[in-house]
Amino acid sequence: MPSLKDLKNRIASVKATQKITKAMKMVAAAKLRRAQEAAEAARPYSQRMAAVLANIAQAVGADDAAPRLMTGTGRDDTHLLIVCTAERGLCGGFNSQIARFARDHVRKLLAQGKTVKIICVGKKGFDILRREFASLIIDRVDLREVKKIGFENADRIGHKVIELFENGEFDVCTLFYSEFKSVISQIPTAQQLIPATAGEVSAEAETASAIYEYEPDAAAILSDLIPRNISVQIFRALLENVAGEMGAKMSAMDNATRNAGEMINKLTLNYNRQRQAQITKELIEIISGAEAL
Amino acid sequence: MVMADSFNFELVSPERLLLSEKVTEVVIPATEGEMTVMAHHAPTMTTVKPGVVTVKTAGGKTERFAVFGGFADILPDGCTLLAESAVHVDELDRTILENRIDAARAELEGAVDEKKTRIEQFIAELTKLGEIVIPA
Numbered sequence: 001m002p003s004l005k006d007l008k009n010r011i012a013s014v015k016a017t018q019k020i021t022k023a024m025k026m027v028a029a030a031k032l033r034r035a036q037e038a039a040e041a042a043r044p045y046s047q048r049m050a051a052v053l054a055n056i057a058q059a060v061g062a063d064d065a066a067p068r069l070m071t072g073t074g075r076d077d078t079h080l081l082i083v084c085t086a087e088r089g090l091c092g093g094f095n096s097q098i099a100r101f102a103r104d105h106v107r108k109l110l111a112q113g114k115t116v117k118i119i120c121v122g123k124k125g126f127d128i129l130r131r132e133f134a135s136l137i138i139d140r141v142d143l144r145e146v147k148k149i150g151f152e153n154a155d156r157i158g159h160k161v162i163e164l165f166e167n168g169e170f171d172v173c174t175l176f177y178s179e180f181k182s183v184i185s186q187i188p189t190a191q192q193l194i195p196a197t198a199g200e201v202s203a204e205a206e207t208a209s210a211i212y213e214y215e216p217d218a219a220a221i222l223s224d225l226i227p228r229n230i231s232v233q234i235f236r237a238l239l240e241n242v243a244g245e246m247g248a249k250m251s252a253m254d255n256a257t258r259n260a261g262e263m264i265n266k267l268t269l270n271y272n273r274q275r276q277a278q279i280t281k282e283l284i285e286i287i288s289g290a291e292a293l
Numbered sequence: 294m295v296m297a298d299s300f301n302f303e304l305v306s307p308e309r310l311l312l313s314e315k316v317t318e319v320v321i322p323a324t325e326g327e328m329t330v331m332a333h334h335a336p337t338m339t340t341v342k343p344g345v346v347t348v349k350t351a352g353g354k355t356e357r358f359a360v361f362g363g364f365a366d367i368l369p370d371g372c373t374l375l376a377e378s379a380v381h382v383d384e385l386d387r388t389i390l391e392n393r394i395d396a397a398r399a400e401l402e403g404a405v406d407e408k409k410t411r412i413e414q415f416i417a418e419l420t421k422l423g424e425i426v427i428p429a
Contacts, residue, residue, distance in 0.1 A: 041309035048305060048373055052366050056338065151307040151378060215325050215339035224340050225364060228377065235307050 004278065007271040011264060018260035024090070025253035032183070032246035038148070039180065039239040046232050053196075053222075053229055060218045067223040069162070069230070072195030073171045078115040080170035081106065082161070082193075084177040084237050085125030086245040087144045092255075094178065094186060094248035095124035101188035102176045106133060117170055121157065121238070149238050151231070158231030165194055177237035178244040184251050186244035191237070193230050298332035299351040301371040304358060306379045311358065315351040319372060321365050322346065330372050337367040343418040345382065345425055346374065357382040359422060361393065362415070390423045 002010070057070065083102045085095045102118075102125070109116050118133060120126035120140040129137060141157055143149065161173060173194040178186040214221055297317045304312040319330045322344025341363040348356045363376035380389070394416055401412045 038308070042307055044303075044310045045305045045307045045375060048303075048366070048375055052338070052364070052373075052375070154307075155377075213335055213337040215323060215337060218338075221338055221340055221364070228364070232307055 001274075004271065004274055007267060007274065011267045011271065014260050014263050014267065018257055018264065021253045021256040021260060025250055025257060028091075028246050028250040028253060032243060032250055035239065035243040035246050036180075039236075039243050042236060042239055046236050049225075049229055049232055053225060055212075056214075056218055056222050056225065059212065059214075060222050067219070067226055069165065069194055069226045070196045070222070073168070075171045076114070078117065078170040078172075079109050080117045080119065080161070080164065080173040080194075082119045082121060082157070082173065082175045082234070083125045083129065084175070084234075084241050085120070085122035085128075086241065087123050087142075088245075089124060090252065091245050091249035092252035094245055095122075096128060097186070098176055098178050098188045099125050099128040101190070103129065103132065105174070105176070105190060106136070119157075119161075122241075143238075149235075149242060151235050154235030154238055155231045157234050158227065161193070161230060161234075162227050170194075175233065175237055177241050180240045180243040180247060183247040186248055191233065193233055196226050196229065300332040300369075302348060303371070303373045304346065304348075304360075304376060304379060305373065306376045308378075311376075311379055311381070312348065312356070314348075316348050317351055318349040319374075320345075320347040321374065322360070323365065330367055333369045334367050334372070336369065337365075339365050339367070341365055341374065341376070343415065343422050345422065346379075359385050361419075387423070390419060394419050394423075 081102060083098065085098050089095065106116050106118070116133075116136050118129060118137045120129060120137055121143065123142065123144060126137065126140050139160070143153060146153055164170060165173070172192065175191045175193050177189060177191075179189045181187055299315040299317050302312065302314060302316040302319050303310065317331065321328045321330060321339070322342050323339040324342050325339070327344075328339065341360060343361045344359075346358045346360055348358070350356065358376075358379050358381055360374070360376040360379045363374060363379075366373045366375070397412055397416050397419065401409065401416070404412055
């Protein structure tokens with residue numbers, strides 16, 4: 001049985017923890033709002049990019065003029081996986097969810113006899129995947145120092161990927177990240193980057209593309225556009241990830257705060273019960289002492 | 294004088310939508326030379342090199358943006374400029390430009406052939422942009 005003093009100390013320490021988790025929750029909520037705004041602001045660009053790309057890809061057609069980034073190498077022996085996770089923990093199952101999803105994918109590919117290479121973006125995913133696939137990880141990108149993810153960060157990763165592709169290091173590239181659905185639900189998602197898949201062409205775009213003029217020419221524009229599109233996709237994934245991380249952190253910290261509250265209640269009840277027991281005991285001692293006289 | 298017809302112009306960078314307005318005239322630094330877009334332009338797609346985009350809004354104001362490469366989609370009733378990165382000329386200062394030039398220079402190391410020419414050209418364009426925008 002813990003003494004009164006022990007209980008008092010425990011209550012104080014749980015209270016301190018609760019204060020911290022509460023503060024972290026509030027910080028996460030503020031950051032979440034900012035992350036959501038950033039994701040929102042980035043949407044017009046990627047939407048228009050997708051529309052333009054679909055349009056132009058249709059004009060170029062699947063002939064030889066189409067760049068290799070789009071048609072692929074014609075093989076699918078070597079897979080490159082870009083796994084984007086957060087830099088920090090304390091956000092529930094967010095990081096392990098993505099890592100687990102990527103791990104299942106890697107196992108599946110390995111079982112099929114493919115070669116797998118991994119690029120880790122974010123420390124947490126690297127820590128988890130390193131345990132099992134240390135030899136497959138060819139690179140890692142550290143965004144720990146980055147306060148606000150800008151397009152340059154994504155662009156740098158994009159350039160790296162394209163360089164690897166041009167050197168024939170891989171055939172298929174897939175991006176792993178968490179799609180931000182809501183504060184309580186983030187869905188791990190895999191998206192194929194190379195060969196690039198052009199979206200569906202709407203009927204309206206189809207008629208428009210027939211009369212487009214291209215400057216310099218459609219193929220040149222396409223080969224300029226696709227690398228850019230890869231960077232944009234990575235950028236979008238990173239932004240979704242930040243929003244997802246903050247959402248997960250918020251709900252994790254909310255849970256922790258609530259648990260701490262429950263614990264404090266229980267401990268306080270215990271403390272009071274013991275305090276009363278002690279008072280009763282003292283009274284009995286005094287009374288029985290008085291009676292003995 | 295009859296006012297020229299206006300059309301929708303949108304300037305978007307990956308980070309945000311910078312401008313979405315009715316305009317009468319936009320000058321775009323296309324790769325093949327500068328291009329003035331007005332309403333009822335023939336549908337065109339073009340790549341854009343680093344330079345200054347000048348926008349004349351329907352309200353008669355003129356705004357200037359520095360863009361660092363990108364892509365323009367022009368339709369008779371609208372124009373969308375997807376810039377790799379764009380800033381309002383008033384917000385641009387020497388350090389931003391110099392950082393970019395330095396980054397490109399760093400990339401130049403070890404680059405060969407076509408890529409090397411491309412980066413060299415990019416640096417030249419940035420330098421020119423700096424001369425236009427920032428008074429020495």
